[in-house]
Amino acid sequence: MNKPAPTIDNHSVMFITPRPELTMVEGNGSWLTDNNGKRYLDFLQGWAVNCLGHCNPGMIEALNTQAKKLINPSPAFYNEPMIRLSNLLTENSCFNKVFFANSGAEANEGAIKLARKWGQSNKAGAFEIITFDHSFHGRTLATMSASGKPGWDTMFAPQVPGFPKAELNDIASVKKLVTDKTVAVMIEPVQGEGGVIPSTKEFMQSLRQFTKENNILLIVDEVQAGCGRTGKLFAYQHYDIEPDIMTLGKGIGGGVPLAALMATDAVACFVPGDQGGTYNGNPLMTAVGASVIEQLLAPGFLESVRTKGELLSKELLSISAEFKLEGERGEGLLRALMLSSDIGAKLVELARDRNPEGLLINSPRPNLLRFMPALNVSEAEIRQMCNILRELLKQVS
Template sequence: MNKPAQSVDAHSVMFITPRPELTMVEGKGSWLTDNQGKRYLDFLQGWAVNCLGHSNPGMIEALNAQAKKLINPSPAFYNEPMIRLSNLLTENSCFNKVFFANSGAEANEGAIKLARKWGQLNKSGAFEIITFDHSFHGRTLATMSASGKPGWDTMFAPQVPGFLKADLNDLDSVKKLVTDKTVAVMLEPVQGEGGVIPTTKEFMQSLRKFTQENNILLIVDEVQAGCGRTGTLFAYQHYGIEPDIMTLGKGIGGGVPLAALMATDAVACFVPGDQGGTYNGNPLMVAVGVSVIEQLLAPGFLESVRTKGELLSKELLAISAEFNLDGERGEGLLRALMLSSDIGAKLVELARDRTPEGLLINSPRPNLLRFMPALNVSDDEIRQMCNILRELLKQLS
């Protein structure tokens, strides 16, 4: 039986977002448990971070083994896990070089720097990067300016200049923004925070052709959509293209702070002093990344993600038909259910507060829900989540 909720004394924690009066203390697979013993079916997984769920045995083993050997030799030296993960990533992608970072925003910041450095060397100082409305690239000053979230380019003014916004899946809107100052186009293959909006294959292929013809770099931000989330190891692989730069975060560490900036040999033009970081390539974190990528590459794993994505899509479409909603969209296990009204926040609250077991879901926009379960979520857990959702929708109907 769940104990009565108790007030959480978190007065020392800086306020950045409203948090419910509960504390999470344990996780296993697709389930979280709070300090009162209540369990939650977790379809957030840290915003697509815990790609292998909570307390993954392979990750724990890698973390423990590395902690006993070496935690931080400083980034002035190579370490074994750094080299192993770099090789794993380049052997399974179109890229040749990897820089490890701590967060997706940091990786995207590095991508912006790399593109501008390339522009200095190859395009007479071109520095402008075309991004897209409703995009999300991080919370640093530059990545907020790059993001297409309304108001983010001026929230901490003066903003970082050089980011023009096009419309996703509209090549003409990109072409209209191109000048001799344009160095790159940067986009998410699936806009996550923007409402789980996938790019079309036609658009991605046309955009890649256009950027190549005009000596413009193509940067894919796969912080949320990468690392198996869409059913391929990297989301760009759905489209039959090869970008110049890619960023990874969230899933690559499976829950620990790890991110990566990847580039082709032709673009990897940093020289000493251009890029760095105290913890970049930290062996403790990168060892976990090796375990994550090896598990994603295990025979049949990515195929199972695609199968589970199809199941989730089918179930969400059934719910949409039952409650006269507006359908679903997404790729793999990054999906959204479009609601017929602005009830997203209310559903999130009802799901979390449900007893005896709660459900953790997300509403990045008032009229939709976003689902980011562990990539090894079970079919039964997918059906259980959808049945809970039906129960909640009935309460609001």
């Protein structure tokens, strides 16, 4: 039996979201342990952040080794891990230049600035960026304005102007928004917060063709879908297209604060003074990022993500049929189970509070569950999660 833990004194932590009265103290692979000694099978992984699970040995070694050499020389200088990670990213993508940031929102903010800078020089000051309903690009004022999340247009009004909203997988809805002020289209290949909604290949190819024909940049926000999450190193590679700009976050750092803005040579038009950041590209974080990308590129790793994604999809479809739900969707190991009613929040609570071991899942919409396990999750852990889910669905039904 778990011993009761001391009362948590959390009075100094600013309230931004309801949190359960427990503290996570240890993690290993797909498992978290709280201050009561209770373990949780983690299919959240920090919202797709811990792509290699908790306390990955390669990441720990990279941190320890680099911390003994150099932590932060300032962004006024090159450092070796910054260069090594930049090369890894460009050698395995269609992009030529990389700017490192600390969060996906910051990378997306940089993408907006880069597109507008390019528009000043190449499109007579065009600045509008078409985004999509139900999209999520971050929590800065500009990225919230770019996002299509309901209610965000009034939360911190007035919004930053210049982000008309189209409908995902509807090329006509994009075309009708284009004016002489349009500089770019910004899209998540898989809308994560919107409910794990993949873009279709037909739509993405039509979008790329249309943007090229009209001298409009294509920006892919891969903060959630990138870095192996969909079974390829980058999600755009599923569509046989080459975007102009890509942003990465979450998985690129495997749990440390790291993000990236990538662009082709033709678009990388920043000049000194346009972009910067105190910690951006520091060797401690980029050394970890290099370890993450090297592990993702190891022979067979991405293939294993695709295989496990197929297993998770199959298991979720089986659950859907068994409980008369509405199916599943996603790509690789970013998947959602559509529920038949608004029981998502209840299932999340039951899963967390389950004994003797809990389960961590997410419900970005009331009628669906989202799954973002570590990319090296085992097949046994996938089956274990699905069996727990069956147990919970029986409780609520």
